[in-house]
Amino acid sequence: MAYAKGLEIAGYECLLYLEGVGADGLARSDVQRNFGYLFEQVHYGWDDIAPADLVIATIWYSARIVRDLPFSCRKAYLVQDREALFYPVGYEALMAEQSYRYGLIPITVGYWLKTELQKRHGVQAYALNFGVDEQIYRPLDDEQREQAVCFIYQPDKPRRCARLGIDALGIVKHHAPNTKIYLYGSHKSEARNVWFSHTHMGLISPKDCNRLYNRCSVGLCLSASNPSRVPFEMAAAGLPVVELWGDSMLYDFRESMGILCEPTPESIAEGVLTILKDSDSPVGARKGRQQPSVDEVQEFVTVINHVIEGATPSVEDVLRRYSNPMIKSSPETARLPVEVTCRVNAPGNASLNRLHPVLRKLLGWGARIVRTRLLN
Structure with missing residues (x-):
């Protein structure tokens, strides 16, 4: 608009x-x-x-x-x-x-x-x-930085990788238990299978997003397709960003904004922990400014x-803006207790598989009926 x-x-x-x-x-x-x-x-x-x-x-x-x-x-x-x-x-x-x-x-x-x-x-x-x-997304002098991570959590959008982010933050909480975790971007009722202490902010206004970005030390936003606008807004507020390493990020994500990680829970946790350990590192976005x-x-x-006027686009070579290597998990970050490993390794249908076979069959039948009626 x-x-x-x-x-x-x-x-x-x-x-x-x-x-x-x-x-x-x-x-x-x-x-x-x-x-x-x-x-x-x-x-x-x-x-x-x-x-x-x-x-x-x-x-x-x-x-x-x-x-x-x-x-x-x-x-x-x-x-x-x-x-x-x-x-x-x-x-x-x-x-x-x-x-x-x-x-x-x-x-x-x-x-x-x-x-x-x-x-x-x-x-x-x-x-x-x-x-x-930048009238909305900018550094604020009256906000005190916390040892905190904010994650745009949108389980209704598969490309936003809600499960991957939650598993990564669970690993962060294991290694840095004093870190605060803020979820936002969805209704509080949509917080499913979040297995660690956190604060769910729900749906918040752009100005409240900026305050959250000024309060946290790391911003986590995961996009499996075209980049979200959120990492650019986080960076404009001075918040270092952790995102997924992939071809879809390399042409638009700038090195001044943060770091890109291998798409595994352990590697994303590695990226978050790296910035938390050195919050003043230039790896973040505190010195970078985005285009208004x-x-x-x-x-x-x-x-x-x-x-x-009748013009058409010309052929041009597009250069990648991000050339740093992909962040991968260290052995220390990947070393996890059984209770955390079980959470991270659980398949997406684990809860469904614990139901009685007859109930699973009924649920599957009902889902097929609903899908058929919606499509017709």
Whole structure:
């Protein structure tokens, strides 16, 4: 929504079409309530899109809608993640991958996605840097740093690796029992199988997020696909970040922000413990500054100007911004008592497997019925 507001400020007339059904007045109020922006022309549904100079798809199944519009216009595609990774191998994953081949001009959030489209599909894309609103995310003089870790815990989003983060923090608590653990980013009722003492903050405002980042010594955010915006916001607040080492991070995550770890509980714990032991180390983000959010929006407006003028993205080599080696667990960190090892090694369906076979069968039958009805 910040991009759309930036276009309006730049003089563009914007019509927003939301997924779903409802009255236009409700659509406007929903956008204002959820995103804080007021737009005059907001509609529910994609069946009656008015002619425009440019139409932008924002999710894989809207790309097909934009491709098949009955009027002539420029067509772009705001690619915010590699959405095929959100699904098991099948229809949704295949169609999400296919959406990049519809001839729309891609605009990617981050440079990893740009390299993915070029490498996998031979498609050139414009790319935007991850920006931060530094009026919100910034160091605060009145907050005292604690020996604490904050983890954005979102068990409803598999790509946010909730189980991996919890297991890593359990290992941290074993080796550094005085460390405070703060979970946030989901309803408190969603905290499942958290087997150590912690504080669940629930869903908190951006300003409260910034206060939390100023209070902690390490920020933990795990993303198995395109980077979240959260690590950049943590870094802008002066909080060193621990993230997953992987191709999706190397093009956008900067070395000044923190460290990238092998995707195992022990190695992530190693990264957290490393920063906790030396909280003033330059490995963190205390001296780094991220690009302000207003610049990211301006980048988007500039790209849209190019698209309107008929320009297309050029071929370019994208350099990795992170070149440090992957953090791996030391033997000391991996040396754990049986009770911790059992927790970390327990399969995801361990609780289900402890149920009586008849009850497991009934639960499986019920889940299949619900899934079938939802899909039909």
